[in-house]
Amino acid sequence: MSTTTAARFEIKHRSYLTPEGRLVGTPPAIASDPDLLKRLYRMMVLVRIFDSKAIALQRTGQLGTYASCLGHEATHVAIGAAMAPEDVFFPMYREYGAQLWRGVHMEEILAFWGGDERGTAFRDQPLDFPWAVPIATQTLHAAGAALAFKLRGEKRVAVTVIGDGGTSQGDFYEALNAAGAFGLPAVFVIANNQWAISVPLKAQTACETLAQKAIAAGLPGIQVDGNDVIAVHEAVSEAIERARTGSGASVIEALTYRLSDHTTADDARRYRSAAEVEDAQKKEPIGRLKRLLTARKLWNDEEERALIQDCQRQVDTAVQAYQAYGKPPCSDMFDYTFAELPESLQAEREKALAEAGFHHG
Secondary structure: OOOOOOOOOOOEEEOOEOOOOOEOOOOOHHHHOHHHHHHHHHHHHHHHHHHHHHHHHHHOOOOOOOOOOOOOHHHHHHHHHHOOOOOEEEOOOOOHHHHHHOOOOHHHHHHHHOOOHHHHOOOOOOOOOOOOOOOOHHHHHHHHHHHHHHHHOOOOOEEEEEEOHHHHOHHHHHHHHHHHHHOOOEEEEEEEOOEEOOEEHHHHOOOOOOHHHHHHHOOOEEEEEOOOHHHHHHHHHHHHHHHHOOOOOEEEEEEOOOOOOOOOOOOHHHOOOHHHHHHHHOOOHHHHHHHHHHHOOOOOHHHHHHHHHHHHHHHHHHHHHHHOOOOOOOOHHHHOOOOOOOHHHHHHHHHHHHHHHHHHO
16 A cells, blocks of 8 residues: 555735734735725724724613624724625624625614614615624525626625634535535635634634635635734735636635623623733734834824714714614514515404504504
8 A cells, every 4th residue: 555645735824913013024015005004994993982882782771682893893894995896795793894894884783783674774785795693604695696696707706704613514614615616706704703602712623723624625725813904904805806806715714802792692701711801902903003003103192082083973973873763663574574475464464563553552
């Protein structure tokens, strides 16, 4: 018997912006684009202020369970900034940075978490899919859309995000396999925030990286510093271009950390140490980009104060718009469940409307 090596694989790690705000290696062109860097920073700050307000609304009974994005701002905003308007985004449930960049409104996000499905009918972003709370289903949606793009000959790309825990779901592997087998124009971003609710990454998988899960599907995989907006933007931009030009799908693992609870229904203090969170806080994304901008004299305290005030104003306006939504009609549960309402439910619909009218009267 003779033994030979059938194949070899490796996963590269990419990072440019250190936690101290210094650039290392050979950064891409975005690192020399002050206007784009400042735009990315402004959006990241807006997302964080919005996130804090949403949690406050939940704590005061004005919002349902909410999934915070604290610490994920660089990964999410970079994804949105790298996409073209004609591309389609398939989020899970905390990618607000990407969604706001692409035209979703803050009051729509609040409406969704307030239990109002009208929040998923994005008025200025008709292409992107709504949040997918069932774990990993969005990856199959992305693969299906990417197949449609390919069959139609459209130069469009499906971009989706999944958490580290979600990569253990069969849906994820099926989506990757389809993307590889059919040569689909898709990009799969793994937001590896180290925790699948209370399950740590080391208990989730024996893989050295999550990016290497691409290998079995015949796809290229890369790992990036998810708190480095420059590295994430470059990796996603390259993957999108590869997909758009017919070279197929890619997998990007963005290493970040969930600085918040999993959702407002969770208490992360029960399963992780304060020291771990404190160490992660030193590597968070907004501070490092601010330090870079400040060192280059592209940002100052006056601009920071003005930005925070403007972000607070925008968030307050969005909250007012959310609170003015009012309740949706009870007929929605009938009208948007079936293409054609079964005869057996028509009487129930009429009864529900009559009762609602009686109570309101």
